[in-house]
Amino acid sequence: MKKSLIVLTVLLLALSLALAGCASDGKQAEGEKPADDGQKAKPVEWVANSVWPPNNHQSVALQAFADKVKEATDGQVTLSVKTGGALGYKGPELLKVVRDGLVPVSDMLTSGVAGDEPLFGVVTLPFLVQNHEEAKLLNEIARPYFDKVAEEKWGQKILYVSPWPAAGFWTKNEVKSLADMEGLKMRTYDKNGALVVEAADGTPYPLPFSEVYSSLATGVIDSVLTSTPTAVDAKFWEVLDYYVPVSVTQATDLVTVNLDEFNKLDAETQEKLINAGKEMEAKAWEDVAKLDAEKEALVNEKGITTLKPSQEFLDELSTVTEQIRQDWLKDAPPEAQEIVAKFKEEVGR
Structure with a gap:
């Protein structure tokens, strides 16, 4: 009997201590902040890869995004930007790499x-868009589809989309109509560009960029399909006279994050990252329009004349390249x- 009382006393004491502990756990000490339910992720540092040179506008934008993310997340997420292909990855494999x-x-x-994900090829269908505003509209329409396929098929989240200046015609003679393109010997850089030149009764020359200047100087070619920054880099004013901003295509870049890594972040940090991406995307489209205008003004100053295409010429180009778009679709x-x-x-x- 005495032994049973001792055991009962010990059990009651243990229960009392347990209840006291629970009560203590349930109380918030004075001045203590609410817990984050254990969802707050530890600070992370991600490597952010770019194949473009450090001074390229895409690399500059990626570093600006890294700065924005660090500030928005109070250092919770930092991006270490590696440019110029320093990590050894090639462009076409990057969807798989992430x-x-x-x-x-x-x-x-x-x-x-687009070789891995054909849907992404839609943004560079020739003469689908006719100006920067239309390129932006196409991106806005395509973005939900891109987000879905990136997450569900490729295990990554698109943080932002950044454009390139549109590709136009750089020529020795005036080109104001489809008839003026007949017989042009134009340097192109991809299959779509070659198909466009052929559709306009010209001859495409898929030359390496390093051979473009000398080929223009010696008459091997008399025109080039490219954008304004490339024209400045190649000093086209020394060998060409006209620029026709027809917006053959306007390419874009995706900046994505591995979905598993993204999902390790707490909800609040994820939202901050998404908002930083939205801000960066809006700024990128504004900045590229300014960049394009600045480069065009520079080549004009150096002696190249801009020939603004008429709507009739743009419609002609759209008509003769319709089959290219239909074949792709x-x-x-x-x-x-x-x-x-x-x-x-x-x-x-």
């Missing part, structure tokens, strides 16, 4: 990874056809 976690964040040419994902249909409805073409 998916496989070989690098957590990367900038990649949208059309450059035949084998493209259904989502691409939806994107193009929505875009055409918006612009009334």
Whole structure:
């Protein structure tokens, strides 16, 4: 009997201590902040890859994004930007590189990874867009489709999309109509560009960029399909006379993060990262328009005349390249056809 009382006393004492502990745990000490339910992630540092040179506007934008993310997250997330292909990855493989976690964040040419994800090729269909505003509209229409395929198929989240200046014609003679393009010997840099020149009765020359200047100087070619920054880099004013801003295509870059890495962040930090991406994307489209204008003004100052294309000329180019777009769409994902249909409805073409 005495032994039983001792055991009962010990049990009651233990229960009392346990209840006291629970009560203590349930109380918030004076001045103590509410807990974050254990969801607050530890600070992380991600490598952010770019194949472009350090002074390229895409690399500059990526570093600006890194600064924005660090500030927005109070150092919770930092990006260590590596430019110039320093990590050894090639452009076309970057979708797989991020998916496989070989690098957590990367900038990649949208059309450059279209070999792995055909949907991404829709942004560079020739003469689908006719100016910078239309290129921005196409991106806005395509973005939900891109987000879905990136997350569900490729295990990554698109943080922002950054454009390149549009590609136009750089020529020795005036080109104001489709008839003026007949017989042009034009340097091109991809399959679509070559198809465009052929459709306009010219001859495409897929030359390496390093051979462009000498080929112009010696008459091997008499024109080039490219953007304003490239024209400045190559000093086209020394060998060419005219620029026709026809917006053959306007390429974009995707900046993505591995989804597993993104999901390790707490919800608040994720939202801050997404908002930083939205701000960066809006700024990138504004900055590229300014960059394009600045480079065009520079070549004009150096002696190249800009020939603003008439709507009739743009319509001619759109008509003769229609088959190129249709051929691509035949084998493209259904989502691409939806994107193009929505875009055409918006612009009334």
